[in-house]
Amino acid sequence: MDGTLLKLSPSSARDFKSCPQLFKYRAVDRLPEPVSRAQAKGSLVHAVLERIFHEPPEGRTQERAEELLTTLWNEVDEEAEAPPADFDFEDDGKWFDESMRLLRNYFRLEDPRELSASQLEWWVEYELADIHLRGIIDRLEERPDGSWILTDYKTGRVPGTQRELAAFFGLRFYALVCWRAFGVIPAQIRLVYLSDPAVLTLDPNERMLIAFEKQMQALGKAIRRAHDTDDWRPSPSPLCMHCSFQAECPAWATSRMP
Ligand code: SF4
Incomplete structure (x- = not known):
């Protein structure tokens, strides 16, 4: 800097x-920071909502979006070198279902066929x-x-x-x-x-x-x-519960003491 x-x-x-x-x-x-399940799910749904707009207007249907989600899901599943930090393979289906729920909700809010x-x-x-x-x-x-x-x-x-x-x-x-x-x-x-x-x-x-x-x-x-x-003050808050750096953070040093 x-x-x-x-x-x-x-x-x-x-x-x-x-x-x-x-x-x-x-x-x-x-x-480095592990990718959380929420981030990975968000990226997947964002990718579908980007790709649906590359379709011609009449092709921007919910069915097409669901197909895209399935395709991207399979690509991620095959290519992922490291799954999200909180990924539970037994929970795989639930994770996909939740992404699908978000996508279906999108079509309750907007009709991309009418948008440019x-x-x-x-x-x-x-x-x-x-x-x-x-x-x-x-x-x-x-x-x-x-x-x-x-x-x-x-x-x-x-x-x-x-x-x-x-x-x-x-x-x-x-x-x-x-x-x-x-x-x-x-x-x-x-x-x-x-x-x-x-x-x-x-x-x-x-x-x-x-x-x-x-x-x-x-x-x-x-x-x-x-x-x-070089004064980077830690500011503990409920955010700490989801922070990847608790192990290094000075604000949590006492809780790490033996
Ligand atoms: S764990 Fe430390 S670095 Fe992370 S949000 Fe809390 S205070 Fe900030």
Whole structure:
């Protein structure tokens, strides 16, 4: 990070906000991390939802999506060198069924035959003063009037009302990048929750994005300070229960004492 632009994705920014020590393990030390069952399931469903839009509109049916899921599932099963950390082979069928349930829920929310995606799994980036924002947007649609809609698929649960704005962190990040890199403020950002299922929407505006940009610049400064002083404070929270780095983490040192 010395002398170079600090590179931040929505997930690495979120890591630092929730626990600087976690950010260090992932973004600075780049420690290897096992893939969890939830991540693997999410990747599989995301891959199907990308591929379904490569079909001609009339072919974007639920049956075709289910076929794609089965094909991808078999590919993953054959090619996987290391299964997800919490993978239980006896549970294999349940894991597939859960991915299928998420996919079927998607068709309760949207009909992809009626949608036109301009970009899928779209890599975007923008350099602010000394911070480089980057990441992948699941889907961009361009309306006939030229306005943009960004969509992000989620496999977790819909947040409560108090956590709703926080849930849009990643899409506000991408709305800012779209504005700064392409001069377009998306008319709408959408979170498609496949588990519940439900769709949350937010209409970004210039004021919101300016405030978010300031937040990113402040975050960039805080990360640089932590780096320069080598002070990456652990911030224990319920997140620790799912953290791969508990064994190394200083916050858990006493619980490891004999
Ligand atoms: S175990 Fe908890 S405190 Fe330690 S790095 Fe992970 S999230 Fe942070």
